[in-house]
Amino acid sequence: MATSSQSCCVCYLRHITNPSIVWCTECDEGLCTECKEHHRFSKASRGHRVIRIAEYQKLPAEILKITQYCTKHDKKYQFYCQKHECPCCSKCIVENHNECRDTVELDDIIHDAKTSNALCEIEETLVEVAENLQKIRQHQQDNLTTFKESRQEIENEIKTTRIKINNHLDKLQEDLMKQLYAVEEKENLKICQLLSSLETREKEITDCQRNIVIIKKHATDLQMFLSMKQIKEDVYSKNKFVQSLEEDKNFKQSSLSYKINTSMKNMMSHIISFGEVRIETKSCDIALIRKKAKQAQMMVPTVQSRSIENIKLAIQKTFNTQGNFIFGCCMLSDGRMAFTYYWDCKIIIFNTKGIKDFKVKMPCNVYDIVYISEDNALAVSSGGSEKQCITIIDLKRKQIKKTISLDSYLYGIVALKDNRLIYSGYDKGIRMINLYDESISDIVRDNMTCNCYTATFRDNIYHTNNSTNTVTCYNLQGGIQWTFQNVSVLKDPSGIDIDNDGNVYVVGTVSHNVVVITPDGKRHREVLTASDGLYCPTSLHYSEQKNQLLIANSNNKLAHFV
Known part of the structure; x- marks a missing residue:
C-alpha cells in the first residue's frame, strides 16, 4: 500500500491529509469524500468496487497485506504461475517465470474463488x-x-x-x-x-x-x-x-x-x-x-499440484474377489483385473464390471502377478512354494505358456521393458531376469525377508520389507537412495506401486491403510484407511493409462478400485 488506510492515498500524493472513507479494491487505495466522487465518475475507475473503510479494516491483518500490485516491480498482478503457486506481473514473467509452462491469466483463476x-x-x-x-x-x-x-x-x-x-x-x-x-x-x-x-x-x-x-x-x-x-x-x-x-x-x-x-x-x-x-x-x-x-474432489481444481497434500482417493468400485489369501493383483491394458490366490494355487481374471472372466489353475502356490504388455501375458511368482519359479500365462489362449525354474523363493515381481522382470528373491536379494534367455543378474545382494514387494519408476527400484517396516528406494545399480520407516503410520508394508508423478503408494497390511510417500522419501500422508473398507490389504497396482489404483484385501474377499 502507498499509505496507511486511514488517509486518502490521492490526497497524500498531493501532500494533503484527508481521512479515507472508502477503499477501492481495484486501485488498492483509500479515498476521501472528494476523491471518492471523482473516482466514481472517472471513466477509468467508474466500474471499480469500493467498500467502506471501516469494513475494509475488519479484514484480518494477513489479508490486508495482500495487494493487487507486485511488491518488486510495482505493477499490477496479471498472471498466476501454477508451478510456483504465486501471482506475477508482466515483469515477473520475463525475469523469473519465462520458462514456466503452467502460467495462466490471473482473472481465470480468481473469478470464482x-x-x-x-x-x-x-x-x-x-x-x-x-x-x-x-x-x-x-x-x-x-x-x-x-x-x-x-x-x-x-x-x-x-x-x-x-x-x-x-x-x-x-x-x-x-x-x-x-x-x-x-x-x-x-x-x-x-x-x-x-x-x-x-x-x-x-x-x-x-x-x-x-x-x-x-x-x-x-x-x-x-x-x-x-x-x-x-x-x-x-x-x-x-x-x-x-x-x-x-x-x-x-x-x-x-x-x-x-x-x-x-x-x-x-x-x-x-x-x-x-x-x-x-x-x-x-x-x-x-x-x-x-x-x-x-470427500474426493481436489481442493483447488483450477490450480493443479503434484504435492501429496492434494492427492485424494475415492472408492469408485468394490467387488467380491471370490476367495481369500490374495497376495497379488494387477490391471490389464483393457481394464480387466487379475488376482492371485496363494493357497488355492490359481489366478482369476475379472472384467471391468467385477465379473469373473476366466481362471487358470497353477502348478504351485502363486504370490505376486504383473502384466507384460509386449506379449499380452501375465508373469506370476511362486512365493514360498516348494516349486520356485516364474509362470508365464498367455492371456489370449488363457493357459500357461511356460515356467521358468529359479534357485530361490520369490515374492514381489515387476515388469520392465524388453521382456525383463525384477523380483524380490528372498536370500538372493533383488534380481533381474531376462525372459528371452532366462539369464539372471543381481541388483541388490542383501538377504531379503519373505513377503517383500517391489516396483519400479524410471531409474529407481522400490522395495518393501515387512520385517523392518521399511520402504527402500534403490537405483538400478543397487545403491540406496532413501529409506522410509514410520511404524505409527505404516505397519507391515506390502504391495507397492508408483504413479505418473513418482509418488510412491504402499499398503500397510497390519495398519490397514494406504500411505503415499513423496519421490524423495521425505514426506508421507495416509490417503486410505480401514474406514474406507481396507482390511489386511496386501497388494495394489497403479494403472498409468487410467490413472487408477487397484487395491486387494487379503482375507475379506473385497477389492477396491479408486
Whole structure:
C-alpha cells in the first residue's frame, strides 16, 4: 500500500491529509469524500468496487497485506504461475517465470474463488471441527461428573469398611484417602488441561469462521484466493488436532474405582494396605464427524499440484474377489483385473464390471502377478512354494505358456521393458531376469525377508520389507537412495506401486491403510484407511493409462478400485 488506510492515498500524493472513507479494491487505495466522487465518475475507475473503510479494516491483518500490485516491480498482478503457486506481473514473467509452462491469466483463476469448492470445503471442515470439539468438551465435562460420583461411592465404601475394623487401621485409611484425592486431583488436572485446550481451539475455530465470513464479504478475489492456502493449512492442523485426540491417552474414558482387600474383613494385623485406587480407561464411545475424509474432489481444481497434500482417493468400485489369501493383483491394458490366490494355487481374471472372466489353475502356490504388455501375458511368482519359479500365462489362449525354474523363493515381481522382470528373491536379494534367455543378474545382494514387494519408476527400484517396516528406494545399480520407516503410520508394508508423478503408494497390511510417500522419501500422508473398507490389504497396482489404483484385501474377499 502507498499509505496507511486511514488517509486518502490521492490526497497524500498531493501532500494533503484527508481521512479515507472508502477503499477501492481495484486501485488498492483509500479515498476521501472528494476523491471518492471523482473516482466514481472517472471513466477509468467508474466500474471499480469500493467498500467502506471501516469494513475494509475488519479484514484480518494477513489479508490486508495482500495487494493487487507486485511488491518488486510495482505493477499490477496479471498472471498466476501454477508451478510456483504465486501471482506475477508482466515483469515477473520475463525475469523469473519465462520458462514456466503452467502460467495462466490471473482473472481465470480468481473469478470464482469465493464460490469455489475449496472454500466450501474449508467452511464445512470448520463446522466439522467445531462440532467435534464441542462433543469432546461435553464428554470430558461428563467425565468430571462421573469422577465425582465415583469418588463419593468409593469414599462411602472406604468409610463403611473402616467402621468394621479396629483403630490401628486409621493410619492406613488416611493413607488411602490421600491416595484417592491425589489420583482424583491429578486426573482432574489432566481433564481440565484438555478442556482448556479444547476451549482455545474452539475460540480459534470461531475466529477463523468469522474471518472467512468477513473475507468473503469484503476481501478481493485475489485476497480470497491467495489466503485460502494458509486458511486451509490452519484448518487442516486444527482438524488434525481433533483426530489426534483419539490416540492420546488423555482422551480415554477415565473412571475412579476401588477394590476392597478381602483380607481386611479377617482383621489380620499383618495387612499393610487398605486397598488400591486406580484409574481405569476405556475407549470413548463418541463418534467424531469425518465428512472431509470421505470427500474426493481436489481442493483447488483450477490450480493443479503434484504435492501429496492434494492427492485424494475415492472408492469408485468394490467387488467380491471370490476367495481369500490374495497376495497379488494387477490391471490389464483393457481394464480387466487379475488376482492371485496363494493357497488355492490359481489366478482369476475379472472384467471391468467385477465379473469373473476366466481362471487358470497353477502348478504351485502363486504370490505376486504383473502384466507384460509386449506379449499380452501375465508373469506370476511362486512365493514360498516348494516349486520356485516364474509362470508365464498367455492371456489370449488363457493357459500357461511356460515356467521358468529359479534357485530361490520369490515374492514381489515387476515388469520392465524388453521382456525383463525384477523380483524380490528372498536370500538372493533383488534380481533381474531376462525372459528371452532366462539369464539372471543381481541388483541388490542383501538377504531379503519373505513377503517383500517391489516396483519400479524410471531409474529407481522400490522395495518393501515387512520385517523392518521399511520402504527402500534403490537405483538400478543397487545403491540406496532413501529409506522410509514410520511404524505409527505404516505397519507391515506390502504391495507397492508408483504413479505418473513418482509418488510412491504402499499398503500397510497390519495398519490397514494406504500411505503415499513423496519421490524423495521425505514426506508421507495416509490417503486410505480401514474406514474406507481396507482390511489386511496386501497388494495394489497403479494403472498409468487410467490413472487408477487397484487395491486387494487379503482375507475379506473385497477389492477396491479408486
